[in-house]
Amino acid sequence: MSLQCPLCRHRAAQLYHKDKFRSYYQCDNCDLVFVPSQFHLAPDKERAYYDLHENSMEDEGYRQFLSRCAQPLLKELESPCHGLDFGCGPAPLLAKILAENGHRVDLYDYFYMPARKALHRSYDFIVATEVIEHLVQPGVEIESLWQRLRAGGVMALMTKLVISAERFANWHYIRDPTHICFFSVNTFEWLARSLGAELQFVHSDVIFLRKIRGL
Secondary structure, three states, X not given: OOOOOOOOOOOOEEEEEEOOOOEEEEEOOOOOEEOOHHHOOOHHHHHHHHOOOOOOOOOHHHHHHXXXXXXXXXXXXXXXXXXXXXXXXXXOHHHHHHHHOXXXXXXXXXXXXXOHHHHHOOEEEEEEEOOHHHOOOHHHHHHHHHHHEEEEEEEEEEOOOOOOHHHHHOOHHHHOOOOOXXXXXXXXXXXXXXXXXXXXXXXXXXXXXXXXXXX
């Protein structure tokens, strides 16, 4: 069993939690909590699980949920900007909200919008809401996205954070079998240092990484 951290590639990790479904390890370097690969779903089963989600473009509750990311991001942007909704899913409502406010948004999703040409453009902002906890190689994916972000741009991420081992054991977030990486404040602080980014925790589950001009 390989315990190499999928974020920082460090090769030392400690058992963080174990339940009847999976084991979870915490990286000694960046504090990411991750699920070893033998517990990952096969792509067809992962897609089938996502197909059970009932988010829609007309769902007002979903719009309110996404507004926790959209509203603070809109305050950062000078219209018009060009952005990427990475992991947009089958109902790219966040992109629609941003477009309603004068911005152009490209879409990419591994299963639902696999237009990889979108990953080779440069952007003023990149959003990934409830995405990074699903990534098999978050370090590679985030670094690749960071290279596509223009100086002064913002990467807006939405994911729930690990608080403690005690709370983790009873956390609903780990019951989702497609959630395989779990970030904490310490993990994001490590990530910001690694990228040379300015870090802001906008909400309990909304994180902004700003690409400092000149870097």
